[in-house]
Amino acid sequence: MKFKLIFLLFNGIVLLSFIFVFMIPVILLGWEHSRLFWGTNWPLAALFLVIMGGLNTYFALNWKLFSFLEAENWRGLISYLEDQIYSQGKYRKQYLHVLINSYILVSEPSRILELEQKCRQDRPDLVPAFALQFGIPHLLQNDPQDLESYYGTMRQQPRCNDRPWIEWSYAFALLLQQRQHDARDVLLALPQQSRNPILRALTYYLLDAFPDQDMQVKNSVIEGKKALRERYSISQWHKEVEKNRNNLQVVVLANLVKDVSAWIFDQSAAQAT
Numbered sequence: 001m002k003f004k005l006i007f008l009l010f011n012g013i014v015l016l017s018f019i020f021v022f023m024i025p026v027i028l029l030g031w032e033h034s035r036l037f038w039g040t041n042w043p044l045a046a047l048f049l050v051i052m053g054g055l056n057t058y059f060a061l062n063w064k065l066f067s068f069l070e071a072e073n074w075r076g077l078i079s080y081l082e083d084q085i086y087s088q089g090k091y092r093k094q095y096l097h098v099l100i101n102s103y104i105l106v107s108e109p110s111r112i113l114e115l116e117q118k119c120r121q122d123r124p125d126l127v128p129a130f131a132l133q134f135g136i137p138h139l140l141q142n143d144p145q146d147l148e149s150y151y152g153t154m155r156q157q158p159r160c161n162d163r164p165w166i167e168w169s170y171a172f173a174l175l176l177q178q179r180q181h182d183a184r185d186v187l188l189a190l191p192q193q194s195r196n197p198i199l200r201a202l203t204y205y206l207l208d209a210f211p212d213q214d215m216q217v218k219n220s221v222i223e224g225k226k227a228l229r230e231r232y233s234i235s236q237w238h239k240e241v242e243k244n245r246n247n248l249q250v251v252v253l254a255n256l257v258k259d260v261s262a263w264i265f266d267q268s269a270a271q272a273t
Contacts, residue, residue, distance in 0.1 A: 002070060007059055014052055018045075065098070078102050085115075091123045100133045104248060109137045128154070132162040135169060136248055147173035164194035165249055168203060180210060184217065191224060197237075198244045198257065201228055205260045225264060234265055 022045070059066070068077035081099040084090045096115070103111045116134040119126050127134065131154040138150040151170035154160050167186055174183035183206070190203045204224040210217045232240060241257060244250045250257060261267075 011052075011056070018048060018052075065095075069098075074102050074106050078106070086118060089122065091119065091126060093126070093129070096126065096130060097133075100130070100136075101248070104136070104251070109140055109252075112137045128157040128160040131157065131160045132165050132169075133248055135166075136252055139169065139249070139252060144173050144176035148177065164190055164196070164199055165247070167193065168199060169249070172206065175206060175209075184210065184214075188217065188220060191220070196244070197228060197232065197240055198247075198250060200224060201260045201264055202253075202256070204228075205256075205263055208263070228264055234267075237261060237264070 064080060065077070068074075068080060078099065081095050081102070084092075084095055085099065096119075099115065100112055103109055103115075112134060116127070116130075119130070119134075135150055135154070138147050141147070148170065151166055151173055154166050155163070155170050160166055167190055171183040171186040171190075174180075174186070187203050187207050191200050194200065204221050207217050208221050212218055228237075238261070241250070241261065
């Protein structure tokens with residue numbers, strides 16, 4: 001109902017605005033002069049109608065999608081999007097984003113693997129753009145070798161989105177296999193590749209597990225942790241974590257992010273929530 005109300009209000013406001021703008025020349029100049037005015041400025045009215053028509057067309061085409069979202073009918077939304085993608089071949093980025101998020105909401109991340117394979121088969125150009133999202137089920141499978149294989153392949157893709165997060169995930173996979181030497185340089189390079197504070201904190205947290213004898217790593221951790229504590233208060237940090245929850249990786253790694261938050265501010269994990 002809210003969506004339909006917003007749609008009607010939008011059209012009503014736009015229509016009233018158009019009538020108001022149309023009537024100004026009539027009020028100020030009279031009918032005869034207003035006809036001359038609109039005779040020379042009719043492209044403005046045409047542009048207005050085209051924009052309004054385009055927006056209404058967008059709403060109409062996505063009406064069913066918005067209706068499922070408004071009702072929080074995730075199963076219905078998944079069925080609808082799978083039909084649009086799998087049956088009709090409509091590989092819109094919006095559809096992929098919403099479908100992946102819906103799989104997470106219904107606790108079925110393994111179905112993202114099917115979507116990944118379908119994209120590899122029909123639209124391989126989309127895989128690098130969704131590299132981080134497609135990596136979620138690999139991250140949850142508790143298979144470090146599979147994780148290394150997936151992110152190792154993705155980090156070689158020149159058009160891969162979210163590259164710093166891909167690099168971190170690759171290093172994480174290496175550490176799960178006790179390959180600190182291979183992960184070291186990848187992690188040390190990350191603070192220069194991204195200014196995202198959550199990613200930086202996760203990086204320093206992983207580096208903190210390295211031997212104290214590695215002074216380059218130790219100094220990087222000390223300086224990085226200090227910089228984050230000077231930049232953020234605890235409340236500001238929690239707001240930053242919330243802001244980053246649009247990244248599914250942060251959502252999936254929620255427990256690790258909680259531990260990292262406690263480590264940054266020298267709290268217990270319970271206090272960091």
